[in-house]
Each structure stands twice: as C-alpha cells, then as structure tokens.
Amino acid sequence: xxxxxxxVGAVAAAAxxxxxxxxxxxxxxxxGRGDDPxxxxxxxxxxxxxxxxxxxxVLERPGLGGALTLRARSCASAEGR
Numbered sequence: 702x703x704x705x706x707x708x709v710g711a712v713a714a715a716a717x718x719x720x721x722x723x724x725x726x727x728x729x730x731x732x733g734r735g736d737d738p739x740x741x742x743x744x745x746x747x748x749x750x751x752x753x754x755x756x757x758x759v760l761e762r763p764g765l766g767g768a769l770t771l772r773a774r775s776c777a778s779a780e781g782r
Contacts, residue, residue, distance in 0.1 A: 714764045718771050721745060721760050725775035728758035733777035754779050 728738035745762040
C-alpha cells in the first residue's frame with residue numbers, strides 16, 4: 702500500500718511540474734510582449750528576470766503538500782517590448 706501511495710504522489714508531482722513549466726513558458730512570452738505575466742502564474746510565486754535580450758519567468762510552488770518545492774524557469778525574447 703505504501704508503494705502505491707508513493708507512486709501516486711510521484712505521478713501527481715510530475716504532472717504538477719509539467720503544468721508549472723508550461724505556465725513559465727507562457728509567462729515569459731507574455732513578459733516579452735509587454736503583457737502581464739502574472740496572469741499565467743496560477744497561484745505560484747512569479748519572478749521575472751532580464752538577461753540581455755531575453756526575459757525569463759521563474760515560477761515556484763510547493764508540491765506534495767509542502768514536502769518539496771516545484772520550480773520552473775523559461776525565457777523568451779524581449780524583442781516584443
């Protein structure tokens with residue numbers, strides 16, 4: 702039973718990570734266009750970073766009931782500004 706619980710938790714964490722990565726990409730593209738990237742954070746903590754011609758979105762949120770921190774980073778061109 703414990704193995705099943707661990708497997709289900711791992712699948713849930715992986716699915717949450719994929720969603721967070723997609724949101725980070727959308728937030729980075731929005732920031733590059735000059736739009737509000739916070740609309741894509743979906744409850745995660747959002748940090749925007751500028752690196753030369755790139756704008757990067759870093760999203761963080763707790764996973765597995767706070768047992769770990771999920772983090773995703775994505776960058777897009779800042780040329781849309």
